Amino acid sequence: MTGDIGAAAPSLIRASLSRTGKWAGSVAFVSGAVSDVLNPLGPFAAYIALVASVAAAIIAIAIVLRLVLATKAMPALIFATSAAAIAGGVYTVQQETNSQNGIIATLVPAVAELQQSLGIVSEKVARIERTVTETQKTVEEVKKSTDTVAQKTQEIAAAEKQQTEQGAETQKAVEAVKQTTDTLAAGQQQAAAQAEKLQATTEQIAASIDTIAKGFAALAAQGGAIADPKRPDEYYHNARVYELSGDMLNARRSYLAFANFDVDAIDPYTRFATLLRVQDGKAGAREVFGQLADKAKASAIKLVHLEQFDDAQRLDKLNTFIAAHPDYAPAYF
Template identity: 85%
Template sequence: MSEIATGTTSLMRASLSRTGKWAGSVAFLSGAVSDVLNPLGPFAAYIALVAAVAAAIIAVAMVLRLVLAAKAMPALIFATSAAAIAGGVYGVQQETNSQNGVIAALVPAVAQLQQSLGIVSEKVAKIEKTVTETQKTVEEVKKSTDTVAQKTDQIASAQQQQTAQGAETQKTVETVKQTTDTLAAGQKQQQAEAQKLQATTEQIAASIDTIAKGFAQLAAQGGAIADPKRPDEFYHNARVYELAGDMLNARRAYLAFAGFDVDAIDPYTRFATLLRVQDGKAGAREVFGTLAEKAKAPSIKLVHLLQLDDVQRLDKLNAFIAANPDYAPAYFLEAQEFSEDRLGSQTLADKRSEAEALTKFVSYEKDGGLLKYFVDQTQLADWLDRSRTRLAALGDVLDPSRFVPTLTPTRSNGGWSMTISLPEPATAISWRLGDSGPFTDTGLLATNDQRTGKPMPNPSFELPDSTAATNIAIKYLDIRGRETGPFAIRFDPDSALQQGNKQILDQFWTSWIAFDAGGNHGLVYFTQMLSFRCAIRQVRYSLNGTALDKEIKMPPCDAKDPYAIPADYQPYFKVKDDVKSMAVQVTYTDGTKSPVREYKRQ
């Protein structure tokens, strides 16, 4: 500042020595002329105004460096001198109230000259015309001043854009007028910020890949780092201290690592485990709550919400995944919420949720998509191994067709007994006939289900024999009270009767034929096949061989009373004593055939 002032003073002295004399003389002469012409108008005031405006414009141009100071200084001196002298003349005229001018009042010869030239006797119209023209000139000068000011603002704006990276460049006239104390305070603040930036340069520049490589090298060397500075060094020390049982220093090292705001999942899950052991879940929640308020890394926020209570934790985790759908570690952690280790016992819905989350997590392994979330690569390998092992154990749980409840109809003379088989333990079962309407609860049995510790729901219900073909909807509550279903199962009474009978015939085929039953020598009974004939299309047989050259004619199936034997039909036929065996094959109504069964006569 002192150097600028010294330079300006030297320039002014040099300019005064060169232009001061003639500038002062011309300015004085202008003042005298304006005084002589005063009867026509206040020319001294006009000259003073115009000279002052010109001086201001020149000064602004010099400050903003629009013109060279060496060239503009003579003009500034001339304009300033003219404004001062003309202003002085106008001031004396006002004090003495000299309408014809100060010189005319002091020198009679000047007054006579004014009269001889007709200056005093000019008409008012001419004077008004002169005043009008002068006002126009002043307005034009004002417009020129506004234009220069506008141009000045544009130039200042351009300079501000060009010098955005330099904190010392002038931006506006107000910036130039800032006090030395303000500048000093700003410089001090900038120095502090620079020191802070320097201290965290490694933090900003370090990537997960760099940190992971550094950590791997340190892990191979072993031992704690005496003066850690980098994130990988603090994480290494935390692991070393933790392994040695020095939990206080391990905790400090983990906190120091968190200060770098590195977005890696494994350091924070390990730190959270340490905190839960030392301070309980509430302590871990408090520490990570404080970290999450300051951190930007999603991993810190994710581990924080894992410290919440069960219901709230799952809701928050789902919200996190919705906001960060591609944050891969969240899916592994979500799977743990449904795991057998966490729940003790799993429902089918739990297994499916676990499998879906693990499948999503493993899918990110392609092209190294998981590496960016882990400092310790062995931790990533462990997560992947656990995921694959668990998916193999869950099997085809994601295939919904494999876990639909089954409905087994059993026909009796009084109607249908419907037995429900569920893919998992339930606490309640309900059913509905048709595709709409209310569900009917099957009720509870008098025994407890050891798997749930609650009364076992009744797995069956009854339907009248008049029930037509329709859909039957089944739904149930799992052991956590979550509703599963409804599942629509098709019920066709004719098909159900045939399938039921066929199942019995296949299961108890040894009873199809009975030789000499009840002491009736020479008779062959086929009562069982007759009773379940609704599943039979044809019965072929042969005696003493397997030619199957004979047929047993069965009466038609009576769907209303399917197991009754018609009164006019005999369930046996006679054979000779030389018959030692009988071969039988049944063709069922669904087109399938039984094996050829051979029965020995005793």
């Protein structure tokens, strides 16, 4: 059965084209031209092409299934096919050329004037203008809202920044006051500790000097040099006896023997330095006391050694000595 239809199809098509081809093609062309002119209002060429294609497919299926007589349905199939082909071609050319007002209006100015006179283009333009206006208003409102939000955000950020800066400055001030208070308290504690150490050192030196002085007084009461001295006060007694009698050589030996005991008493070394300056000059006294200071632990020997330098050097060395021995009282006199 299907073979019979297939064999008869060419003759049916030729017969239908001879009868309906001209008017079907003309109607389809007119439909394509109308849809092109109406393109500003919508893609009517696409609509016609879609409807005609669906209709052609339905008619063809009905003919194949013998739901309708081929002789009666063939003109409709030719018309639907022609309409789909022409409308589809018009829509394709519109898309390729981007002709919003239609191909004919682009090529023929009279058709464009006809579109305007009929209000086709003007309606679309007016609709576009309304859309643009509404969009512009919406954009302006959104911009105003955005600007307001941005301004509020900046104000809040500025306030927060100011509060943060004030808090940081307050914290710094509190820390500075606390640090100053801690420094003052530490300074007071250190000063009190140094005063206690200085007092203890002064008392210790005074006790040592008092002990030696008592020994000196006892020896002085005996008179004359001790033949076999063994204690530091005995050597100092002999040094003073020899010095007063003019025996500077034995006085010097007795002072050196006294220094070997490393007694931390300032007066004996001061007298010894005076003797050395008289005999050897300041350079000689500085040399002798330099040797004693290298091996001695007594601060008195080191201090008397510094006093043998010239004024400029002596001041610098004394400042260094005081910085190293802040609790040694004789250094401040």
